[in-house]
Amino acid sequence: MISFSIDGQPVEGKEDAHILEVALDAGIEIPHLCYNESVKPYGACRLCLVEVTRKGRSKMTTSCNYPIMEGIEVFTGTEKVLRARRMIIELLLSMCPGDKLLQEMAAGMGVREVRFKKEEEKDCILCGLCARVCDEVVGAHAIQFASRGDRREMIPPFGEEAMNCIACGACVVVCPVNVIGMKEEGDERTILRWKRTLKMKSCKVCGNYFAPWFQLDKFKEKAKLPKDFYDVCYTCRS
Ligand code: SF4
Numbered sequence: 001m002i003s004f005s006i007d008g009q010p011v012e013g014k015e016d017a018h019i020l021e022v023a024l025d026a027g028i029e030i031p032h033l034c035y036n037e038s039v040k041p042y043g044a045c046r047l048c049l050v051e052v053t054r055k056g057r058s059k060m061t062t063s064c065n066y067p068i069m070e071g072i073e074v075f076t077g078t079e080k081v082l083r084a085r086r087m088i089i090e091l092l093l094s095m096c097p098g099d100k101l102l103q104e105m106a107a108g109m110g111v112r113e114v115r116f117k118k119e120e121e122k123d124c125i126l127c128g129l130c131a132r133v134c135d136e137v138v139g140a141h142a143i144q145f146a147s148r149g150d151r152r153e154m155i156p157p158f159g160e161e162a163m164n165c166i167a168c169g170a171c172v173v174v175c176p177v178n179v180i181g182m183k184e185e186g187d188e189r190t191i192l193r194w195k196r197t198l199k200m201k202s203c204k205v206c207g208n209y210f211a212p213w214f215q216l217d218k219f220k221e222k223a224k225l226p227k228d229f230y231d232v233c234y235t236c237r238s
């Protein structure tokens with residue numbers, strides 16, 4: 001275990017841990033949006049900034065991807081950190097002005113107005129969480145970042161229907177600003193942002209549609225399950 005301090009409080013974490021996860025485990029809140037414990041940290045939203053002092057030198061860094069080290073001192077609420085964090089939340093709000101979570105976070109940080117031009121046509125904050133979950137947890141690799149700078153966006157390959165998407169909805173759940181969207185109508189499920197519509201399978205027992213055929217076939221193939229494994233839905237099986 002590695003020992004260090006956060007805001008003067010002694011904490012401990014495993015060798016490969018990062019500051020944010022140790023802080024959250026210890027009940028110390030650091031604002032964050034693109035961190036999710038099920039995927040590798042990426043440092044995209046920059047909201048989790050902290051100040052770290054090591055060997056007498058101090059620097060600002062994102063805490064979700066900063067590896068813990070023996071004896072470092074971490075400060076989560078210095079004036080420098082709070083100022084930078086307010087600027088970041090303003091920038092994020094300008095990318096996704098209508099989002100309630102961002103609005104609440106901004107209000108909590110004392111941000112009363114957004115000085116940056118609102119990008120009305122944009123809503124994604126480019127946190128990359130949807131693609132990381134799709135790659136690292138689901139294994140579907142259906143979406144990716146495209147372009148650079150102002151034109152950077154998260155899209156399916158070539159901006160067309162995401163042909164690898166199994167419509168599991170994991171991206172919909174993890175998106176911190178809720179801009180992906182899923183709809184179910186009759187026997188179809190659509191992941192709106194990735195323009196992916198798949199036919200769903202109905203349960204042999206209750207008759208309800210419960211998951212897309214494409215998704216179930218992929219799971220069966222991967223886990224080498226018998227052909228009839230998903231004939232009955234999860235509810236009727238339990
Ligand atoms: S769609 Fe949502 S999860 Fe994906 S990059 Fe944009 S904000 Fe992040």
Ligand code: FES
Pocket residue numbers: 031032033034035042043044045046047048049062063064065
């Ligand atoms: S949570 Fe650390 S950069 Fe987003």
